[in-house]
Amino acid sequence: MAEPDPRGRRRAQGALETQVLAALHQAEGPVTAAWVQDRLAADLAYTTVMTVLARLLSKNAVTREREGRSFVWMPSADEAGLAALKMRRVLDGEQDRRAVLASFITTLPEDDEQLLRELLRHAGDEG
Template sequence: MVEPGPRRPRRAQGALETQVLAALNAAEGPVTAGWIQDRLAADLAYTTVMTVLARLLAKGAVTRRREGRSFVWMPVADKAALAAWKMHRVLDGEHDRRAVLASFVTRLPEDEEQLLRELLDREGDED
């Protein structure tokens, strides 16, 4: 009987999606799944990258277009939108969103809390 080797620690939920999005945002234009694979962990399978890209496509976080026989991939938004997307992912994993948001706001420096209030007031005025 062959003894199994040491297990790698599991990635945090969404960590691989975040890494793929970060790689896409670092690219200077549309890139292939192979390009993304080269920039991520050396032991990451091409099929894993494709699965992550397909999930991100379904979530509306990336787009793709056919070039030849394969696709090239692009992020839908810039780095600020990527950070906002990550924040939404965290909130989506919590049961008490109100408590999480309240804790977040109370830990903001005063100037950032004021900025958040201004942004929320502006959004309220546009409705």
Template sequence: MAEGNEGRRSRRRGQGELEAQVLSALGTATGPATAAWVQERLGGDLAYTTVVTILTRLHTKQAVTRTRRGRSYVWSPVADEAGLAALRMRRVLDNEANRDAVLASFVSSLSADDERLMRELLREASDEAERGEDGRGRGR
């Protein structure tokens, strides 16, 4: 960071934190939002180009969509902060050769409460799959 910026900000935000803030701002929009709108919601201490860079990274990660409007884009969230974390976890898992070992290690490190929640979520997902996405059940 340049010396002139040190007094303006006490610490530098990480990419993950910026992404979370941008997603949070987009989540409050009533429809697709411009980068300038997001910048304004974040308090204006970020450069417009930084906001566009973060939005573009989120687009690459499939966490936001963009639609051309005039010479620029408007952006919409596909995932909230939890969804973005899930995308990151999935990407890590997809890049590992031994998925079984990674999942086994992850599950064995869960707290009792998290393990209980995971079992509950898996049971719900299984029930939904058996009923079909629309909840009416489909013959297979």
């Protein structure tokens, strides 16, 4: 369930993940959940921050290492990487991958379709 913002509205799904990732990217190294909590503009409970970090860990968007009795956290994906992970999870959740990809491609603006073709061509050259 999304955490309400201070003005009484609910945050969009993934907004907290984006804020937590942004805080981790501002850090100069591994940081604690309490550090992340202090950097977020919202008045969030420590447990909420831990829940978001755990979700990001399950998405491979962050990593953690034990330091003493707690963990320190680091981003393993930038915002583009997190978006790609979300796209992959959606695709992995569908039975007909071909249909989903075909539908996605046919709805892309022409510039994005050309970019995708170029990226696929380069990926094929590297493989």
